[in-house]
Amino acid sequence: MTPPIDRSHTEDLLAFLRDGSSPYHVVAEAARRLEKAGFTELGASARWTGRTGGSFVVRGGALIAWYVPEGAPPHAPFRIVGAHTDSPNLRVKPTPDIGRAGWRQIAVEVYGGVPLNTWLDRDLGISGRLTLRDGGTTLVKIDEALFRVPQLAIHLDRSVNEGLALDPQRQTQPIWSLGRPEQGALLRRIGEHAGVEPEGIIGWDLMLHDIQPPGLLGADREFLVSARLDNLISVHAGVTALTAAADHWTRNTAPDGRFRVPVLAAFDHEEVGSGSETGAQSPLLERVLSRSVAARGGDGEDCARAFAGALCASADMAHAVHPNFSERHDPDNHPLPGGGPVVKVNVNQHYATDGTGLAAFAAACERAEVPWQRFVSNNAMPCGTSIGPITAARLGVTTVDVGVPGLSMHSARELAGAADPGHLTRALTELVTTG
């Protein structure tokens, strides 16, 4: 029998999903939770010295956080949870105010692998980061129905049910008013909302989001439906696991010397290949962890030992078997919502899991008393990937790719089991504390 749904965990996750409309908002909320748990933000340019306890570094849409238990030697091995803060969406172009045929529209670019049909006829808000003339940045979020990408009426496209193909340039531009386009109109609205002069806004990283709040669905409300389940379920699980591990180390010591340094690495830009200064291909994680060893008086040898004994669980959404397309899945591995986190295997290294990593995660699930499942692709289907193989290749660390199984991955509104985020969190807590 599977354990019951932890409804308080679900409620907390729903709030996290609602708040995290852009990677910058995800990081701000994660930082707020870490500070509340006693973690301290470190400046990347400052000198770090002698820190035990919880610390974190923010860079754009990425956050690296770790906890050093009192008495842990500099070579104590890392226990890393990896995740990503970004989700596929529509992002505002540099000259946003456009229009055609009497409509005012916003020019958007498609970010990542977006099933474009899922963004049609949704009421969209806007959020992101503004960079000001003085070099400062500020977050902005308008959680109101401002925009819509309207579907073409079926009378004007009788073949729509034979397959909808949208031109990403011409047919994805949202409407938001009537009249001639007026340059500066969007920034004026954004500036008003953020309380800054529009002339003071020099740069922006703005994106659209569905304003329908996250919720529960199903006969027994056993499903979770929301935007950005991929991958905010994992970021939320990682933050919660790290603060739980910190709490463990404030109350316990390691009499046998088996100290662990739990780490959360939440990267940006996974959906576009991770090749950025804040993506998993960047030196960010390696640099931060190396500096954390040096700050405690460790040398190069200590650092090499901390990495050599490290373990990384890369947490990202997984595919549950789809009842209407079950032939697209492997016939013998059918993960279902509610069955616990999934361990993802691909021998061609689209996932980094090997037998050793799988065994470590399975043991953590067993200790946490949560069920777990296996995923492997149908050989005739392309396989997704995540930050797991990138982190494994960059750091040379044993890595296991895991995640909560769901349907409609990358849709504007995805679905997962309401019990699984709690299961994943408990397994990750166990892995980073005693794994």
Ligand code: ZN
């Ligand atoms: Zn993902």
